[in-house]
């Protein structure tokens with residue numbers, strides 16, 4: 037690639053660092069972008085010098101653009117096509133937040149694998165996924181694209197997602213670097229302010245997982261870090277990303293985020309932004325062309341800039357080589373995919389992504405006379421945000437599905453006729469947020485379940501018929517006022533193509549739910565941000581002392597904690613044992629716990645192992661998830677589950693940003709059990 041680089045003019049080099057949407061090459065293509073389209077300020081010649089394409093409809097379109105481009109290209113360097121395969125392209129997997137509820141890394145990897153095949157077939161070579169932004173604020177619309185509030189879960193699932201893409205040859209771009217999930221007040225595109233220690237200890241973990249698994253690209257975020265926009269932030273892009281995380285691949289801005297530094301008022305004009313970008317370590321500029329327009333002159337004046345441009349272009353050429361584009365720029369044409377394989381992966385993942393939060397009478401029996409009510413009884417748009425080109429054929433309405441599989445027509449009702457409802461024995465209410473109430477630019481100040489639904493629940497509860505609510509949502513919602521009227525509560529964060537099948541299979545017990553919440557559900561929105569791994573305070577809550585951490589009007593406790601989730605099986609946890617109660621780093625304890633399924637139904641459960649460092653030189657969380665295992669147990673079966681503690685489980689960053697382990701006492705928690713050990 038170095039020889040090729042030498043042949044390029046400065047204009048051709050800068051073109052390689054520019055990404056534009058496909059309809060700039062062929063004017064009558066459908067326009068499909070997720071951002072305000074600005075004037076790219078490029079001549080026809082400039083357009084055919086750019087190096088990468090944002091989004092593509094299908095492989096025919098990709099071939100069309102690629103062939104027209106290559107006809108005009110002096111060195112025949114193919115375009116590389118990138119797009120947002122967030123949870124599938126044709127077959128839609130559960131959203132990332134839903135996937136996180138499965139606590140099943142292997143199914144998450146298989147989902148990514150299946151999505152990768154479909155994406156490659158569509159003509160994409162890179163996906164802008166995973167979104168590894170730690171998310172603790174449910175008002176933020178993009179929590180649905182994330183793996184939730186826990187750094188370890190985020191680390192593991194980001195890693196598995198990248199592995200899944202990689203195994204099929206789809207390149208991946210982890211985003212948004214860095215700490216975009218901390219946008220103030222949950223507002224998209226807002227300011228972020230956090231300490232370096234917080235960044236290293238919690239917010240980097242997701243990106244770290246993706247990079248360790250071999251993510252090929254990193255996308256910068258819209259926010260500032262230490263008052264400098266991430267896209268032009270040299271500390272983030274060089275010190276943290278390249279030196280600390282040892283990232284070797286290509287960086288890319290988010291949509292127009294380089295020019296947005298003018299709005300941040302840290303760049304005086306587009307040429308100032310371009311110079312700041314290349315100096316900070318930004319390789320590709322997405323959806324604007326300041327590199328192409330400004331950096332030639334800058335490079336003439338400053339050889340250091342030319343050197344940085346060459347380094348960036350070389351990385352882009354290597355990326356294209358990795359995508360095998362030099363071997364075959366049209367390779368999607370020859371790929372074969374098996375649609376049933378993706379559907380199976382989506383179904384397995386969705387089955388484990390639904391969460392049971394309250395249960396008095398599920399599963400239902402086929403003979404039960406049911407009223408199926410609510411917007412989602414007949415809604416076809418169930419795929420969730422970023423569902424790309426999901427196939428409507430795969431998304432039967434819930435009513436149609438339940439009717440076909442589980443109901444006797446003459447006994448069941450699908451409208452709000454109270455007289456008819458009274459004749460039934462159970463009400464299923466399928467309600468929640470619409471798919472476009474979460475996602476990018478879809479933050480909310482009010483995350484209470486709509487008062488309209490609470491009134492409806494109150495009225496229905498007067499009929500004295502048990503009520504099952506199936507909540508479709510892209511974020512944790514406040515359910516406090518609704519909960520007293522609900523007998524059974526199933527929640528999911530949009531399950532994709534298999535939604536209706538999985539919801540009905542779960543209501544009727546074909547699927548035994550095993551999901552757990554990847555984000556805390558507040559009892560009041562004034563509690564936000566609320567997350568389980570908070571720090572201890574100097575004034576912990578106490579009933580007797582008024583001057584402690586508390587609200588006057590709401591308890592400190594969430595409505596549903598991170599990790600909460602029920603099953604139709606009844607699991608008990610006993611005999612939490614440590615191999616040794618005094619340990620050294622060379623002899624860390626093995627943790628054992630006996631898990632028993634006390635019920636008559638086979639089920640899966642996730643054993644969550646939390647650690648508390650009892651005393652340290654910096655304040656440590658009240659508890660932190662360090663390992664987990666998901667197991668299946670037959671009726672009345674017991675299993676001893678083992679965890680080997682590692683140095684990583686006990687280490688943390690100190691004020692000098694050095695990762696250390698300090699001797700002392702540690703507590704291990706599994707469910708309601710705990711045990712202590714001392715590290716010498």
Ligand code: BGC
Pocket residue numbers: 070071120164211290291476
């Ligand atoms: C989003 C990114 C996305 C990009 C390209 C931006 O608006 O923030 O997550 O990858 O658009 O579609």
